[in-house]
Amino acid sequence: MDNLAKHAVIIGDSRKMSELASGSIQVCVTSPPYFRNKKYETQYSTYPEYRRYLIGIWKEVNRVLADSGLLFVNIGNSFDNQFKSHEVARDVVDLGFHFVQPVIWVKGHHSPVQGETHLNHLYEHIFIFSKTEGYSLNRLAIGVPYKDKSNIGRWKIAKQDLRCRGDVWHINYETVQKHSEKMHDAIFPKMLPEMCIKLASKRKSDRILDPFLGSGTTILAASELGRKSIGYEINPSYEKIIRKKLNGVEELRFIRNS
Template sequence: MAEKKLLGSIELNRIYQRDCIEGMRMIPEETIDLVVTSPPYDNLRTYNSAADLTEVGRECFRVMKDGAIMAVVIQDQTKDFGKSCTTARTIVKYVDEIGFKLFETVIWAKSGRPGAWWNKRFRVDHEYILLFLKGDRPRYFNKEPLKVPAIYAGTRFHGTTRKNNGELVGTSDNVQAEKKCRGTIWYIDPSKSEKRSIKHEHPATFPDKLVDDLLVCFSREGDIVLDPFMGSGTTAVQALKMGRNFIGFEIEREYIEIANKRLDAVHSEEATE
């Protein structure tokens, strides 16, 4: 049996069934290296509890280390032909009231079901990944593993450099590399990499790769990753696979059971290697 790891009175690598705000109050200040979560919002799914996103943000800010990132996957409800603006309100509250910086807003571009047709509005093919920063600069940031194939790989470009005043100064002559820096639009289609599994018994999941990319970019092995809304356990599972520790909170027992089954499967795989 593996030795238990403790953070104050909290046991690491465990999902607790309790309200996340109450749970996070058990975590010592400035001990969390990364937060990855997708909170319930705008009643887009049926849950037995509501989330106070502002209070969640305050507690996350308290427990995060200086330089830690909080990644929030979120969208807006459309009602009576208008957006709820939950995303925008969350950004303003987290920055103006709590003290985060908005490090970046990433667009997760999703593929809709083939043949889907929405008669009265555009189909929503994206969610936001809000990257909030505590402190002056990220404690760890490595975008190298996130590079994507370059469309014009091998093409030679000839261009100029322009000063702020509009003056052209010199020229550049470069060949596009095979891969390029990933921008703020992330194309992640779980249907191409994930088979239908027990995780999808939860009504709102995010892709394993999305979590992998956040983990590899903003954390190191051995770091502690927090998910206040653990759901089907994707943050925990991917953290375990990538050598990170995790803490999770989830109010629904049935979702914790799903998450624990997935974690047991990871442990079983490790035991046979």
């Protein structure tokens, strides 16, 4: 299909993914910057600029995704803009993606909210989009056992001790005790891309994309599931962190695009 290594890390900008042929990606799992003034958010200064910036990347994702491909976007809100995740989702749909559904990710860990104005915020979204309506989800690949085993065999679909997990996913944050142990400001737990890949990729030959690679979590998950992968990270200072996380991943190549 392509001449890329099994796993490729591109230190460069995903607004132009020239390494990737159109239609060559089966699954894209990603978490964009959240417009929260993180130190890696240097490419825009206003909210409209932020949305336009992301749109540039969703356009490229649309180009490289196969017609049966799926896009998973993990994004959280902040109290100063509680529509943000939905506005970003709207932008993705306006580009022509089909909105499959939102998943609620219950994080199991949160920063406590002080004062008496808000409740602690325990979840983020994982929005699922498809390029066309010709996709399917491998629901039982992330299924959960029935509580009441008498369900097995009772329904036509209940052939084994697994039922659909539904759209609320409890995935604990991988917490660190000391700030010095924190590799990157906004890492998602490996189980998150793992679940998305299991749900959306049926073939070992599928390539998984993360256009906002950060510390490299999506590549790690894809490699453990025996899939091919590619990730883009614009900030060259994260290369060291990515190398550390992906130490041990075979057939991994780094490419620097300036």
